[in-house]
Amino acid sequence: MDKNKQILLAKRPKGTPDKDTFKFAVKDIIKPRSGEVLIRTLYVSVDPYMRGRMIDAPSYVAPFELNKVIDGGAIGEVVTSESSHFSEGDIVIGGFGWQTYYTAKEDEVRKIDKDIAPISTHLGILGMTGLTAYFGLLEIGKPKEGETVVVSGAAGAVGSVVGQIAKIKGAKVVGIAGTDEKIKYLKEELHFDEAINYKKTEDIKHDLAKACPDGVDVYFDNVGGDISDAVFTLLNKFARVSVCGAISSYNLEKQDVGPRVQTVLIKKSALMQGFTVGDYSERFNEGATKLAQWLNEGKLSYEETMKEGFENIPDAFLDLFRGNNIGKLLVKVAEPSNE
Template sequence: MSETNRQWLLAKRPDGRPTEDCFEMVEREVPDPGPREVLVRTRYMSVDPYMRGRMRDAESYAEPWDVGEAMRAGVVGEVVESNSPRWEAGDVVNGNLRWADYAVADEDQLVPVDPDRAPISTALGVLGMPGRTAYFGLLDVGRPKPGDTVVVSGAAGAVGSVVGQIAKHAGCRVVGIAGADEKVHWLTGELGFDEAINYRETESVRGALAEACPDGIDVYYDNVGGPITDAAFAHLAVRARVVVCGQISLYNAEERPTGPRKLGELITKRARVEGVLVRDYVERYEEANERLAHWVADGVVQYRETVTEGLENAPDAFLGLFDGVNIGKQVVQVSDPEN
C-alpha cells in the first residue's frame, strides 16, 4: 500500500465553464479507519455532469462543495483495512467517496459489488446510478407503450444509451440525438436505435425530428436542454410525456436563458413534463439492479465505457463531458488490481 494519498480539492468556483485551475491535487498520508469504518482503495471513479452543480455556491439537489474541500464521486474500490464486521479486506465495494487513491468510509456508506456478475466498473454505469436513472426515468416517468415514438437526447451517454435500449425492448420506435457520426453509428448499429441525428451536422434539428417522427414524439427523454429540447417540444404528440433528466447545455451558463419559452406546446398537446431524480427510488434499487443485470447478461442492453487512466487525469475526464468526447459511461481508472 502506498504511503501517500493523492486527492483532488475544489480550488475555486468556476466562472462559466470550469478550467484546470478549479482543481488542486494534494498529497496526504493514507487515512486510518476509525471504529466501524473501512479504508477503500479506489479502482474506478465516476465523473458525471451533475458534479458541475456541486461546484456552484447555490442550492441544488446535490449539496455544493466548499472551496478547499475534497471532491466526491461514485467509486468502486477494494477494502484494504476494515474495522467493521460487515466488510473484510478484499471485498469490492461501491460508495460515494473522495476523488482520491484511498478513502475512509463508514460501514453504512458502502454496498457490495459482485465481480462475477460483470466488470466492476459497470457499478458506476449501466449497473449503477446512470442505469437506474434510465430505468426509472423511462419506465416510471416516461411510461412508454408498444408503438410509441421515444426520442432521447444525449443518446450516446451513460443514461441515454440505456434509455433507448430499454425503450426498444418495450416495443417502441427509438430516435437518438447525439453529437458525432461515430455516436450515431453506434446507436443505430450495435444498440438498434431506429434512427439517430447528429445535431452538430444537421442544418435543422427541428426539421430532422419532423422527418424522423412523422407522427410526433410520445416520450422525450431530455438529457441536454437548450435548443435541442426546444426542437423536440415542437413535435410532441398528444399526451406526450417529457422526462427531464439533465440540462448539460446550461450547466456552465452563469446567466440562465429566459424561459421556459415552449410551455404553450403543452396546452395544445396536453403533454406532461416531469423531472426524475434517481435517489427518490432508493427502496427499489434492487429491482432495477436485477433487471438491468439480466438484460446485460442476455444482450438486451449493451454498454460502452470511455476509460481515462490515472487519478491525475480526472479533471480532464470531467471537463471532456462538456465537449461530448465520451461514448457511454466516462470513468477514471485509478488503480490496477494487479499493482
C-alpha cells in the same frame, strides 16, 4: 508509507470549468478504527450533475465545499478492515470521490458482486447511470409499444441505456447526438431506429420531423436548450417529457432563456417532469435486478470510455462538456490487487 492523493474544489467555476477549478493535495492515510475500513480507490465516476454541485446554490444535493475533496461515485478495494462486515480484497462502492484512499465507516460503502459483470459497470449500467435511465424512462416517460421515443444525449451514459430500454418496450427510438461516431454507435451497435447528428444538421426540426413522422410520444431530455425546443414542436397529445439533465445550460454564464413551454403543454395535454435517481432510492434493488437480467440476456449492451490515471480525473470531467465520450465516462485509478 503511501499517501492519500486528493483532488479538491479550488474555486467555483464561472462558465465552463477548467484545470484551475481543481487543485491537488496530498494527505496522510487515516488508519481505520473499529467499524471502519480503509479503501484503495480503483475507479472514479465523472458525471455531468457534478457541475451543478460546483456552484453554491440550492439543489437536490448539497454543493461541493471549497478546498474539500470532490465527492462522487467511486469503486475501491478494501485494504484494511476493522469491520466484521468486510474483508481485505472486498470490492466496494460508495461516494468517496476523487481521492486514492478513503477511510470509510462500514455503513458508508457496500460490497458489489464481482461476478455479474466487470466491476466498473456498478458505476454505469448497473449503478446510478442505469438506474437513472430505468426509472426516468419507465416511471415518467412510460413508453408504450409502437410509440416514438426521442432521447437527447443519446450516446451518453444515461441516454444509451434509455434508448435500449425503450426498444425492449417495443417503442420506436430516435437518438440525438453530436458526432458521426456516436451516430454510428447508436444505429449499428444499439439498433436505434434513427439517429440525428445535431451538429451536422442544418435544421434540427426538419430532421426530427422526418425521423418522427408520427410525432413524439416520449422525450427523454438530457440536454435542454435548442435541441429540446425543437423536440417540443413535435410532441403528440398526451406526450411525456422526462427531464433528466440540461447539460447545454450547465456552463452558461447568463440565464438560460428560450421559448416558454406552457402553450405547448396545454395544447398537447403534455407532461414534463424533472427527477433525480434518488427519488427512486427505495426501488433501487428492483431496478438493478432488472438491468442485470437484461444485461445477462443480451438485451442491453454498454460502452465505457475509460481514462487512466488519478491525475487525469479533472480532464476526464472536462471531457463531458466537450461531447467526445461514448457511454459511461470513468477513470481507472488503480488495478485491483487480485487481477
